[in-house]
Structures are given as C-alpha cells and as structure tokens.
Amino acid sequence: MPMQAAQWSKALLADALAPVYLLVGEELLVLEAADAIRRRATTLGYAEREVLEAGPQFDWDNLARAAAGMSLFASRRLLDLRLPGGRAGKDGGAAIQAFCADPPPDVSLLITATEWSSKHESAWSKSVDQLGVQVVFQAPRPNEWGRWITARLASHGLSASSEAAALLAERVEGNLLAAAQEVDKLAILHQGGRIDRAEMERLVADSARYDAFKLTDAAFAGDAARALKVLAGLHAEGEELIGLMGWLVNQLQLVLRLASAEDFASQARAERLWPAREQLFRQALRRAPRQHWLGCLARAGRIDRMAKGRESGEPWREAERLIAAMALPRGSLSAP
Template sequence: MNIKPEQLQNSLSNQLASTYFAFGAEILLVEQSLSMIKGIARENGFKERFRFDIDGNFSWDSIISLISSPSLFAEKRIIECRLTTGKIGIKGSKALTEILETLPDDILLIISSGKLEMAQQKSKWFKTLDKKGIIIQHWEVQSNQLVGWITRNMSQLGLDSNIEIANAIAYCTEGNLLASMQEIQKLKIAYPDGKINLREYLNQIDQQSQYSVFGMIDSALQGDTDKVNKVFNSLVDDSTPPVILVSSLYREIKNLVNMSIELKKNQTIESILNNHRVWQKRKPLISNALKKHSYQKLQKLLLRLGRIDRSLKGMDNLDVYDELQNVVIALSGKNNGLNS
C-alpha cells in the first residue's frame, strides 16, 4: 500500500506493518521516515537490527539465512536493506519477492532507496512490496514548499514556527534540506525553550552573510557597487567556486524576472513579494531592483549567465570571473553595457 509521508505517523500508531519501503530523491526525508519507523519498532519489541547495503551483485543468501536462523538475543529483529542504486538484478528481484511472500512475524523488513525510475516502480519486486507492505515515496521539496517544510520541522522540534525565521533559513540555505535542518537544530540548541529571539537571530544571519554570496547579491540589489566589488573580490580570494556564484545569481535574477512579469500584469509589488515569500528584510531590496531593472534587462543578465555557465563547461570562451563581476555590477544598476 502506498501512503503519503505525512500519513506515516498515523499509520504507525494504528498498526506496525511487516514491511516498509521508503524511497525518493531527498535522502534527508527518506531518513526521517526510516527513523520514525525504527523508533516505533523498538517500542514494539524489535530490539536487534541488521543492515545490508545492496546492489545488483549482492548475495541474498545471507539475508535468507538470517531470517531462517533464530536469534540468540532478541525475539523480534529488524532487517534493514539499503538499495544503493535501486537496481537489484534478476536474482535479487526473485529473492526479494520470495522473502516478502514468506516473511515471518518476528521479522520487520525495512527497505530504502534513492529515486527510482518508473520502470523500476513497475518491476515485480516493487509490486510485491506494494501488496505486502507500506510504500512511502518522497518527492523533492520545491522552492515554493520549502518555507512550509521548515516551519513544520521547527514545530516538530518544539520551536516557534516564525515565518520570518523560516524565510531567512530558506534564503540562506538555497533550498538545501540538510543545511536547513542543521540550521533548525542549531536554533533548538540556542533556544531550548523554543522561544526564538527574532531580532537577535535575524541580526546574526545578517552578520554572517555580509561577506558571503548572499551579502554580495543583497549589496547589488541595494545598488551599492563599491560593496559589491569588495565582497566579490573577497569571494574570489577565498576561491569560491564560480558555479556557486552562477547558480546563486541565476536563482535571484530568475525570481526577479518572474516578479517582473507579474508586475507587468498590474499586480502590486507588495502582493508579488508576499506571493514569492520574500523575507521581510529583503522586501526593500527586491522592490528597488524591480523598479530599477526592466524585464528586458533582467533577461539579458540571465542570457549572460547562461554563456558563463557554458564557459565553465568548456562550451564557450568567456573569462568567467570577469563576466560574473560584470553581471553582479550590472545588477547593482551601474551602466557597464550589460544593463543598457
């Protein structure tokens, strides 16, 4: 049976199934499901756990032998199978199907994998898993879902799920779930009672970002060309990979392009900023950029970033760092040929 990740807690509370399969591209989300399952399993007497990392050449005889041999230390055991590629081969498919058909009551089988192709989800072993156990598929968290994901995880750790803080975390971690979770866990350590000092935390974020890629972009949006050059040179001196600069600038300018389109449809700036969940402190910066740059200018910057990216891959011949500096200076509003 296939259930949504948010249904797992309730499903576990009602009844522990014999088999669980959690998979998806976001490994952190898969791990959260696995931790939840194993936690409930321990409460139900499954004290002993065996883990196997499985690929297409794995010998399933070791698992079959383990299942058929009684435990000397615990009545109930967990067998955890991590599919390293999602491809288990013909022999593996046959072995797993047989295991699922004959799994004894004192064994809890937990299987996990990264993202699976549709062909793998139509395989016999997958269909048998669907029939005999619980399948939890995790989808990637999209940018418009990230703030909600952060607030939910803050609440689960007993933190006040402040939307401003969630927006700040989302902005600074660029959608990286692991980095976002690490920030949430740091908050829990800093504020064990769950009451976060909003001003203190936002000031801390601001100080940390002064000489980061984020600080450089914010200085550009503010129109502070001198600060932009200072931060950019600092990032180059620190050997910041150009791919990070490209991806961060592309994300920011692409968002501005989308907002510019909405602005042309006579939507108010305030409603656009709210729809895009712009962090309160950044609203003046984004508003300033939307007033300063036309849709055409922003598109021109995106095209230039595309050429820079191709140069990184050896498909074009631009001087990457020089061109990146030109883009970010153009974003600050200084006329250097790219924003004319």
C-alpha cells in the first residue's frame, strides 16, 4: 500500500535508502520530495547519480545498463528516472519490473511522475510498492490548508497563529505553488517571532516591495490577469516605474541564466532558489525558450530608458505589454 505523505519525512530518516522509490502526484511536492531523497542519498554515501529522462524515444534498455553498470568510485549509486507523463508503457513496465525482481546491491532507483491518477497504476507500480516505497502527494483539502501552511512556515523557521495561517490560506485560494511562494516571501520579509493575524495582514498588504514579488511571480506563472491587475494597482498608487523595472530586469536576467545553464538544478542551487521559486522558473522555461526571455529583457531595458526620459514612449503602456508577453509567450514580442 502506498505510504501516506505524512509518513514521508520519517521514512527519510532510515539508515539506508530503499531499493526503489515511486514519488507521484502534485508537481511541486514531488520535486521537493525527490530533492530530499537526493540530499539523503548524498548523506548516506551515494556518490553517483545518473538521470534517465523517459521521454517518447527513451530506450528502456538504458535502465538495465545503468543498473548493471560499475561504479567509478566503488560507491552507492542513485538512478534518477523521470516519467513526464506518468506512463511507462509496455517496455518501460517490463524494465521496471525486471529491476524490482532483482535489484542490484548498492543501487537505488528513484522514479518521479507529476501526472498521476488511479488510471496510471499498473503491474510495474505494484512491483515498486511491494519492494520499496510509493508515495502519492496531493494538494491539501480545503479544511487542511491552515495546517499545511503552518507546517510550511515551520520548515522556514517561522510560526503563525491559526488566524494568520487561515488568512494566508484564503489569499492563495487553493493554489499550491502560490502558497509555497508566499511562504518563501514571508521568510524574507519577516524578521522572526510569531506571526499573528495583524502582522500577516501587514506582510501581505499591497506594499511596493511585496507587490513586485507578486507581479513577477504571476507573470512567470502565466497568470496574465493577476499580473496585469497588480501592475495596474501599482500604477494607481503612484509607484515609481524605475524601481519596478529594476526588479523586472533582475528577474529576467535570472531566468536567462537558468535557461543558459547546462544543468538547471545546479544553477538553481547556485542562485539559492527555494523549491517553490525553482518550480516557478521551470514552468516559465517550459512555456517559452531562451530567445523569448532575451526579447523580454531587451524590451525591459527600453521601458527603463522611457521611464528615465532617455527614450520617447509611454512606459506604463509598454510595461503592460511586457507583462502580458511574459505571461502569455505565444503572443510573441515584436522587435523593440
């Protein structure tokens, strides 16, 4: 039977990794759980990790070859198998079952899938469940959001009253990624101590610093309506566009560094991104290639010059167009 997500943190404290893990469900939670396994593997001496991206053209013989391969350092190894659509197919199912029937010593197989339902369950997933650990990660139910946010705050060294947690839950409206991002921002904005409702209201109020976060996060998440609403609010309140463009340029430079990196995860660690923001940028780069974000950066530079009076134009109108293009990259940018 699949392990409950609540038991997951305790399972990570074991003295050795299980032969195989299957982590499926909500993308953010799956990616965070997989990161936790990788960190635990490093602690336990798994000095080598091989990533296997099981796309449509994947050769499933690679799994058997990787499992049977010799370690360069005579150490434990972690095989990181990623199933984008959650389905292994006939060949994949057979390959995973073969691994489970005779798991090699000092090798652990981590399988992750962010698309999963009861329809994905099959003979191979049952083999994984019998041999190792299977966890299905789901978003909190409506009555669980307050507890989830409280636990998430605690993982950042923060605490909050139940009223404060409920207020934040109300604001994120059931959006898991948005909730994780809000908690990440609270870790930046809050200077320690317990957060009560009044403090939470202050921290999530429409301050310029906080709205700058919300603006870029909504744009990178593809939520054009929300991003444009935030931008309009900043304009109506008399916010200086120059400072806002500085933040936009900073974030566009960040997404370009991530897009140009040979290893996204390594670059994300170098940028000290929390998991929620790492996932935000992963989604943005899936929606549009590097060239699009390069065009956005060029447009941002032009708007900055307009705001400083160095170029003619309507900077706020151009800022609206930029934000729309960031959120909806199919409406490609014209040359600046």
